[in-house]
Amino acid sequence: MTRVQLTDVGKRYPGRSKGDPDIVAVDDVSIEVASGEIHAIIGYSGAGKSTLLRLVNGLERATSGTITVGEAVLTDLSERQLRPVRSQIGMIFQQFNLFHSKSVAKNVEYPLVVAGVPAAERAARVAELLAFVGLQDRARAYVDQLSGGQKQRVGIARALATSPGVLLADEATSALDPETSREVLALLKRVNDELGITIILITHEMEVVREIADRVTVMDGGRTVEQGDVFEVFSAPQSDTTRKFVATALPSQPGAEHLEKLRERHRGRLVSLTFRDGDVDQPVVFRTLAERGVGVSIVHGGITDVGGRSFGKLTLELIGDDLRVEHAVAALAQETELEVLA
Ligand SMILES: Nc1ncnc2c1ncn2[C@@H]1O[C@H](COP(=O)(O)OP(=O)(O)OP(=O)(O)O)[C@@H](O)[C@H]1O
DSSP: OOOEEEEEEEEEEOOSSTTOOOEEEEEEEEEEEOTTOEEEEEEOTTSSHHHHHHHHTTSSOOSEEEEEETTEEGGGOOHHHHHHHHTTEEEEETTOOOOTTSBHHHHHHHHHHHTTOOHHHHHHHHHHHHHHTTOGGGTTSBGGGSOHHHHHHHHHHHHHTTOOSEEEEESTTTTSOHHHHHHHHHHHHHHHHHHOOEEEEEOSOHHHHHHHOSEEEEEETTEEEEEEEHHHHHHSOOSHHHHHHHHTTSOOOOOHHHHHHHHHHOOSEEEEEEEETTSSOHHHHHHHHHHTTOEEEEEEEEEEEETTEEEEEEEEEEESOHHHHHHHHHHHHHHSEEEEOO
16 A cells, blocks of 8 residues: 655756746645545646656656655655665556557566566466456457557556556546546556555546546646545636536536527526535425426536536526516525526
Protein backbone atom coordinates (compact mmCIF):
# COMPACT_ATOMS: atom_id res chain seq x y z
CA MET A 1 0.00 0.00 0.00
CA THR A 2 1.55 3.27 -1.07
CA ARG A 3 0.69 6.82 -0.24
CA VAL A 4 1.86 9.74 -2.38
CA GLN A 5 2.33 13.20 -0.98
CA LEU A 6 3.26 16.37 -2.81
CA THR A 7 3.94 19.41 -0.66
CA ASP A 8 4.35 22.87 -2.21
CA VAL A 9 5.83 21.35 -5.35
CA GLY A 10 7.14 23.63 -8.09
CA LYS A 11 8.81 23.06 -11.42
CA ARG A 12 10.38 25.83 -13.49
CA TYR A 13 11.99 25.48 -16.89
CA PRO A 14 14.42 28.05 -18.26
CA GLY A 15 12.79 30.51 -20.69
CA ARG A 16 12.96 29.61 -24.38
CA SER A 17 15.52 32.29 -25.27
CA LYS A 18 18.21 33.96 -23.24
CA GLY A 19 16.71 36.69 -21.08
CA ASP A 20 13.19 35.19 -21.18
CA PRO A 21 11.60 34.58 -17.78
CA ASP A 22 11.41 31.01 -16.47
CA ILE A 23 8.41 28.93 -17.52
CA VAL A 24 6.54 27.97 -14.37
CA ALA A 25 5.00 24.60 -15.30
CA VAL A 26 3.97 23.61 -11.75
CA ASP A 27 3.46 26.25 -9.09
CA ASP A 28 3.21 25.38 -5.42
CA VAL A 29 1.04 22.29 -5.77
CA SER A 30 0.13 20.14 -2.77
CA ILE A 31 -1.71 16.85 -3.22
CA GLU A 32 -2.17 14.03 -0.76
CA VAL A 33 -3.09 10.72 -2.33
CA ALA A 34 -4.05 8.15 0.27
CA SER A 35 -2.91 4.58 -0.09
CA GLY A 36 -5.30 2.69 -2.38
CA GLU A 37 -6.96 5.85 -3.69
CA ILE A 38 -7.68 6.69 -7.34
CA HIS A 39 -6.80 10.36 -7.76
CA ALA A 40 -7.63 12.19 -10.99
CA ILE A 41 -5.85 15.32 -12.18
CA ILE A 42 -7.77 17.43 -14.67
CA GLY A 43 -7.08 20.75 -16.37
CA TYR A 44 -6.69 22.38 -19.76
CA SER A 45 -3.73 21.76 -22.02
CA GLY A 46 -0.65 23.42 -20.53
CA ALA A 47 -2.02 23.29 -16.95
CA GLY A 48 1.04 21.33 -15.81
CA LYS A 49 -0.49 17.87 -15.43
CA SER A 50 2.09 15.86 -17.39
CA THR A 51 4.95 17.73 -15.76
CA LEU A 52 3.49 16.84 -12.37
CA LEU A 53 3.38 13.12 -13.27
CA ARG A 54 6.99 13.25 -14.51
CA LEU A 55 7.97 14.68 -11.12
CA VAL A 56 6.13 11.91 -9.28
CA ASN A 57 7.82 9.13 -11.28
CA GLY A 58 11.20 10.75 -10.73
CA LEU A 59 11.89 11.30 -14.43
CA GLU A 60 12.27 14.99 -13.69
CA ARG A 61 13.31 16.89 -10.60
CA ALA A 62 11.09 19.36 -8.80
CA THR A 63 12.66 22.79 -8.39
CA SER A 64 10.91 23.28 -5.04
CA GLY A 65 8.81 21.34 -2.55
CA THR A 66 8.77 17.74 -1.39
CA ILE A 67 7.47 14.58 -3.07
CA THR A 68 7.06 11.41 -1.05
CA VAL A 69 6.11 8.06 -2.58
CA GLY A 70 5.60 5.40 0.10
CA GLU A 71 8.61 5.74 2.40
CA ALA A 72 10.84 7.42 -0.19
CA VAL A 73 11.28 11.18 -0.23
CA LEU A 74 12.01 11.50 -3.96
CA THR A 75 13.15 15.08 -3.70
CA ASP A 76 15.96 14.05 -1.29
CA LEU A 77 17.33 11.16 -3.36
CA SER A 78 20.32 11.05 -5.67
CA GLU A 79 19.90 9.71 -9.22
CA ARG A 80 21.33 6.34 -8.09
CA GLN A 81 19.03 6.15 -5.06
CA LEU A 82 16.05 6.99 -7.27
CA ARG A 83 16.49 3.99 -9.57
CA PRO A 84 15.04 1.28 -7.26
CA VAL A 85 12.23 3.65 -6.23
CA ARG A 86 11.22 4.12 -9.89
CA SER A 87 10.51 0.39 -10.18
CA GLN A 88 7.87 0.94 -7.49
CA ILE A 89 6.07 3.41 -9.74
CA GLY A 90 4.38 2.04 -12.86
CA MET A 91 3.30 4.25 -15.72
CA ILE A 92 0.96 3.92 -18.70
CA PHE A 93 0.56 6.33 -21.61
CA GLN A 94 -1.98 7.52 -24.17
CA GLN A 95 0.10 6.12 -27.05
CA PHE A 96 1.00 2.97 -25.08
CA ASN A 97 4.80 3.38 -25.66
CA LEU A 98 5.35 -0.33 -26.39
CA PHE A 99 8.19 -1.95 -28.37
CA HIS A 100 6.62 -2.69 -31.74
CA SER A 101 9.32 -5.11 -32.79
CA LYS A 102 8.86 -7.26 -29.68
CA SER A 103 6.16 -9.77 -28.80
CA VAL A 104 3.54 -9.09 -26.14
CA ALA A 105 5.40 -11.35 -23.68
CA LYS A 106 8.75 -9.62 -24.36
CA ASN A 107 7.19 -6.22 -23.77
CA VAL A 108 5.79 -7.30 -20.42
CA GLU A 109 9.04 -9.04 -19.50
CA TYR A 110 11.22 -6.01 -20.24
CA PRO A 111 11.09 -4.28 -16.82
CA LEU A 112 11.89 -7.63 -15.18
CA VAL A 113 15.00 -8.02 -17.37
CA VAL A 114 16.08 -4.50 -16.41
CA ALA A 115 15.50 -5.38 -12.74
CA GLY A 116 17.71 -8.49 -13.09
CA VAL A 117 14.98 -11.04 -12.30
CA PRO A 118 16.07 -14.65 -13.21
CA ALA A 119 14.59 -16.08 -16.45
CA ALA A 120 12.39 -18.78 -14.88
CA GLU A 121 10.87 -16.31 -12.45
CA ARG A 122 10.30 -13.85 -15.32
CA ALA A 123 8.39 -16.41 -17.37
CA ALA A 124 6.07 -17.22 -14.48
CA ARG A 125 5.48 -13.55 -13.71
CA VAL A 126 4.73 -12.70 -17.37
CA ALA A 127 2.20 -15.55 -17.56
CA GLU A 128 0.56 -14.34 -14.38
CA LEU A 129 0.39 -10.71 -15.63
CA LEU A 130 -1.01 -11.68 -19.03
CA ALA A 131 -3.68 -13.78 -17.33
CA PHE A 132 -4.57 -10.79 -15.11
CA VAL A 133 -5.12 -8.52 -18.11
CA GLY A 134 -6.85 -11.28 -20.14
CA LEU A 135 -4.19 -11.65 -22.84
CA GLN A 136 -2.77 -15.08 -21.99
CA ASP A 137 -3.42 -16.36 -25.52
CA ARG A 138 -1.69 -13.39 -27.20
CA ALA A 139 1.74 -13.83 -25.57
CA ARG A 140 3.51 -14.50 -28.87
CA ALA A 141 1.63 -11.91 -30.91
CA TYR A 142 3.41 -8.74 -32.00
CA VAL A 143 2.18 -5.41 -30.73
CA ASP A 144 1.18 -4.27 -34.23
CA GLN A 145 -1.28 -7.16 -34.44
CA LEU A 146 -3.24 -5.93 -31.42
CA SER A 147 -6.20 -3.57 -31.11
CA GLY A 148 -5.81 -0.31 -29.15
CA GLY A 149 -7.51 -1.77 -26.08
CA GLN A 150 -5.25 -4.83 -26.17
CA LYS A 151 -2.18 -2.59 -26.50
CA GLN A 152 -3.20 -0.67 -23.40
CA ARG A 153 -3.72 -3.94 -21.54
CA VAL A 154 -0.14 -4.89 -22.47
CA GLY A 155 0.91 -1.45 -21.22
CA ILE A 156 -0.84 -2.13 -17.91
CA ALA A 157 0.70 -5.63 -17.59
CA ARG A 158 4.15 -4.15 -18.25
CA ALA A 159 3.59 -1.35 -15.73
CA LEU A 160 2.61 -3.95 -13.10
CA ALA A 161 5.55 -6.27 -13.78
CA THR A 162 7.72 -5.08 -10.90
CA SER A 163 4.73 -5.00 -8.49
CA PRO A 164 4.62 -1.23 -8.04
CA GLY A 165 2.64 0.39 -5.27
CA VAL A 166 1.59 3.27 -7.51
CA LEU A 167 0.39 3.42 -11.09
CA LEU A 168 0.50 6.70 -13.00
CA ALA A 169 -1.77 6.96 -16.04
CA ASP A 170 -1.32 9.78 -18.55
CA GLU A 171 -4.49 10.00 -20.69
CA ALA A 172 -4.56 6.18 -20.73
CA THR A 173 -7.96 5.89 -22.40
CA SER A 174 -7.95 9.01 -24.60
CA ALA A 175 -6.90 7.18 -27.75
CA LEU A 176 -9.57 4.49 -27.36
CA ASP A 177 -13.18 4.26 -28.54
CA PRO A 178 -15.81 4.57 -25.78
CA GLU A 179 -16.44 0.84 -25.37
CA THR A 180 -12.75 -0.09 -25.27
CA SER A 181 -12.16 2.83 -22.95
CA ARG A 182 -14.73 1.38 -20.52
CA GLU A 183 -12.97 -2.02 -20.63
CA VAL A 184 -9.62 -0.44 -19.81
CA LEU A 185 -11.22 1.58 -17.00
CA ALA A 186 -12.72 -1.61 -15.58
CA LEU A 187 -9.24 -3.15 -15.67
CA LEU A 188 -7.75 -0.14 -13.87
CA LYS A 189 -10.46 -0.46 -11.25
CA ARG A 190 -9.43 -4.12 -10.76
CA VAL A 191 -5.79 -3.07 -10.46
CA ASN A 192 -6.91 -0.75 -7.68
CA ASP A 193 -9.40 -3.06 -5.95
CA GLU A 194 -7.66 -6.43 -6.26
CA LEU A 195 -4.02 -5.39 -6.06
CA GLY A 196 -4.51 -2.37 -3.79
CA ILE A 197 -2.44 -0.18 -6.12
CA THR A 198 -2.75 3.58 -5.71
CA ILE A 199 -3.57 5.24 -9.05
CA ILE A 200 -2.95 8.81 -10.15
CA LEU A 201 -4.46 9.55 -13.52
CA ILE A 202 -4.49 12.52 -15.83
CA THR A 203 -7.46 12.79 -18.08
CA HIS A 204 -9.50 15.31 -20.03
CA GLU A 205 -12.43 12.87 -20.05
CA MET A 206 -14.77 13.70 -17.20
CA GLU A 207 -16.51 10.35 -17.65
CA VAL A 208 -13.30 8.70 -16.47
CA VAL A 209 -13.22 10.81 -13.33
CA ARG A 210 -16.92 10.30 -12.67
CA GLU A 211 -16.65 6.53 -13.07
CA ILE A 212 -13.50 5.52 -11.25
CA ALA A 213 -11.85 8.32 -9.30
CA ASP A 214 -12.23 8.86 -5.55
CA ARG A 215 -10.68 12.31 -5.43
CA VAL A 216 -9.79 14.96 -7.97
CA THR A 217 -7.38 17.87 -8.33
CA VAL A 218 -8.24 20.58 -10.85
CA MET A 219 -5.20 22.45 -12.21
CA ASP A 220 -4.97 25.71 -14.09
CA GLY A 221 -1.79 27.60 -15.02
CA GLY A 222 0.38 25.24 -12.95
CA ARG A 223 -1.67 25.75 -9.79
CA THR A 224 -4.35 23.79 -7.97
CA VAL A 225 -7.69 25.56 -8.34
CA GLU A 226 -9.86 22.97 -6.67
CA GLN A 227 -9.38 19.66 -4.90
CA GLY A 228 -11.45 17.11 -3.05
CA ASP A 229 -13.80 14.17 -3.14
CA VAL A 230 -15.10 13.71 -6.72
CA PHE A 231 -18.73 13.92 -5.69
CA GLU A 232 -18.24 17.07 -3.63
CA VAL A 233 -16.20 18.83 -6.32
CA PHE A 234 -18.42 17.77 -9.23
CA SER A 235 -21.75 18.39 -7.56
CA ALA A 236 -20.79 21.87 -6.32
CA PRO A 237 -17.88 23.17 -8.43
CA GLN A 238 -16.36 26.38 -7.05
CA SER A 239 -14.16 27.56 -9.92
CA ASP A 240 -15.00 28.41 -13.53
CA THR A 241 -12.47 25.87 -14.77
CA THR A 242 -14.12 23.07 -12.79
CA ARG A 243 -17.60 24.18 -13.84
CA LYS A 244 -16.62 23.98 -17.52
CA PHE A 245 -15.19 20.48 -17.14
CA VAL A 246 -18.07 19.21 -15.06
CA ALA A 247 -20.64 20.52 -17.54
CA THR A 248 -19.40 17.94 -20.05
CA ALA A 249 -20.12 14.99 -17.77
CA LEU A 250 -23.08 15.88 -15.58
CA PRO A 251 -26.65 16.82 -16.33
CA SER A 252 -26.85 20.60 -16.33
CA GLN A 253 -29.30 23.42 -16.84
CA PRO A 254 -30.05 24.30 -20.44
CA GLY A 255 -27.85 27.08 -21.79
CA ALA A 256 -29.40 30.37 -23.00
CA GLU A 257 -29.90 29.22 -26.59
CA HIS A 258 -31.34 25.87 -25.59
CA LEU A 259 -33.60 27.57 -23.07
CA GLU A 260 -35.03 29.76 -25.81
CA LYS A 261 -35.85 26.67 -27.89
CA LEU A 262 -37.44 24.96 -24.89
CA ARG A 263 -39.61 28.01 -24.31
CA GLU A 264 -41.02 27.77 -27.82
CA ARG A 265 -42.33 24.31 -26.98
CA HIS A 266 -43.09 24.76 -23.28
CA ARG A 267 -45.18 27.73 -22.23
CA GLY A 268 -45.35 26.88 -18.50
CA ARG A 269 -42.92 28.07 -15.79
CA LEU A 270 -39.50 26.44 -16.21
CA VAL A 271 -37.59 25.56 -13.05
CA SER A 272 -34.36 23.68 -12.46
CA LEU A 273 -34.00 21.30 -9.51
CA THR A 274 -30.72 19.87 -8.22
CA PHE A 275 -30.65 16.45 -6.56
CA ARG A 276 -27.57 15.47 -4.56
CA ASP A 277 -27.22 11.89 -3.42
CA GLY A 278 -30.73 11.38 -2.14
CA ASP A 279 -30.84 14.68 -0.21
CA VAL A 280 -34.15 15.35 -1.91
CA ASP A 281 -36.93 12.87 -1.76
CA GLN A 282 -38.14 12.86 -5.37
CA PRO A 283 -41.66 11.59 -4.55
CA VAL A 284 -42.03 14.62 -2.25
CA VAL A 285 -41.39 16.92 -5.22
CA PHE A 286 -44.09 15.34 -7.33
CA ARG A 287 -46.53 15.10 -4.41
CA THR A 288 -46.01 18.80 -3.60
CA LEU A 289 -46.88 19.68 -7.19
CA ALA A 290 -49.89 17.34 -7.34
CA GLU A 291 -51.28 18.62 -4.02
CA ARG A 292 -51.22 22.17 -5.37
CA GLY A 293 -52.92 21.18 -8.60
CA VAL A 294 -49.84 21.89 -10.70
CA GLY A 295 -49.00 19.69 -13.69
CA VAL A 296 -45.40 18.83 -14.52
CA SER A 297 -43.32 17.76 -17.50
CA ILE A 298 -39.61 16.93 -17.34
CA VAL A 299 -38.10 18.85 -20.25
CA HIS A 300 -34.34 18.57 -19.76
CA GLY A 301 -31.62 16.99 -17.60
CA GLY A 302 -31.15 13.68 -15.85
CA ILE A 303 -29.67 11.75 -12.95
CA THR A 304 -26.25 10.13 -13.05
CA ASP A 305 -23.67 8.38 -10.84
CA VAL A 306 -20.70 10.38 -9.60
CA GLY A 307 -18.10 8.62 -7.51
CA GLY A 308 -20.71 6.00 -6.55
CA ARG A 309 -23.32 8.57 -5.48
CA SER A 310 -26.19 10.03 -7.47
CA PHE A 311 -26.41 13.54 -8.83
CA GLY A 312 -29.18 15.03 -10.89
CA LYS A 313 -30.38 18.23 -12.42
CA LEU A 314 -33.87 18.32 -13.88
CA THR A 315 -35.56 21.15 -15.72
CA LEU A 316 -39.31 20.94 -15.13
CA GLU A 317 -42.15 22.74 -16.80
CA LEU A 318 -44.82 23.61 -14.23
CA ILE A 319 -48.26 23.85 -15.72
CA GLY A 320 -51.27 25.47 -14.09
CA ASP A 321 -52.70 28.85 -13.19
CA ASP A 322 -50.18 31.46 -12.06
CA LEU A 323 -51.09 31.55 -8.39
CA ARG A 324 -50.96 27.76 -7.99
CA VAL A 325 -47.59 27.63 -9.77
CA GLU A 326 -46.32 30.45 -7.53
CA HIS A 327 -47.31 28.54 -4.38
CA ALA A 328 -45.83 25.32 -5.70
CA VAL A 329 -42.52 27.03 -6.49
CA ALA A 330 -42.42 28.53 -2.98
CA ALA A 331 -43.14 25.12 -1.42
CA LEU A 332 -40.52 23.36 -3.55
CA ALA A 333 -37.92 26.00 -2.74
CA GLN A 334 -38.29 25.00 0.93
CA GLU A 335 -37.39 21.41 0.19
CA THR A 336 -35.02 21.48 -2.77
CA GLU A 337 -32.33 23.49 -4.49
CA LEU A 338 -34.54 25.25 -7.02
CA GLU A 339 -33.91 27.92 -9.59
CA VAL A 340 -36.62 29.58 -11.65
CA LEU A 341 -35.27 29.89 -15.20
CA ALA A 342 -35.90 33.44 -16.38
N1 LIG B 1 10.61 20.40 -20.95
C1 LIG B 1 9.99 21.57 -20.95
N2 LIG B 1 10.65 22.72 -21.22
C2 LIG B 1 10.02 23.91 -21.21
N3 LIG B 1 8.71 24.08 -20.93
C3 LIG B 1 7.99 22.98 -20.67
C4 LIG B 1 8.58 21.68 -20.67
N4 LIG B 1 7.60 20.77 -20.36
C5 LIG B 1 6.47 21.48 -20.18
N5 LIG B 1 6.71 22.79 -20.36
C6 LIG B 1 5.72 23.90 -20.23
O1 LIG B 1 5.09 23.75 -18.97
C7 LIG B 1 3.70 24.04 -19.05
C8 LIG B 1 2.90 22.84 -18.58
O2 LIG B 1 3.03 21.77 -19.51
P1 LIG B 1 2.42 20.32 -19.31
O3 LIG B 1 2.76 19.49 -20.52
O4 LIG B 1 2.82 19.78 -18.00
O5 LIG B 1 0.86 20.62 -19.29
P2 LIG B 1 -0.35 19.60 -19.43
O6 LIG B 1 -1.39 20.08 -18.49
O7 LIG B 1 0.14 18.21 -19.25
O8 LIG B 1 -0.80 19.83 -20.92
P3 LIG B 1 -1.22 18.72 -22.01
O9 LIG B 1 -2.56 18.22 -21.59
O10 LIG B 1 -1.24 19.51 -23.28
O11 LIG B 1 -0.14 17.68 -21.98
C9 LIG B 1 3.43 24.41 -20.49
O12 LIG B 1 3.52 25.82 -20.59
C10 LIG B 1 4.59 23.79 -21.24
O13 LIG B 1 4.89 24.50 -22.42
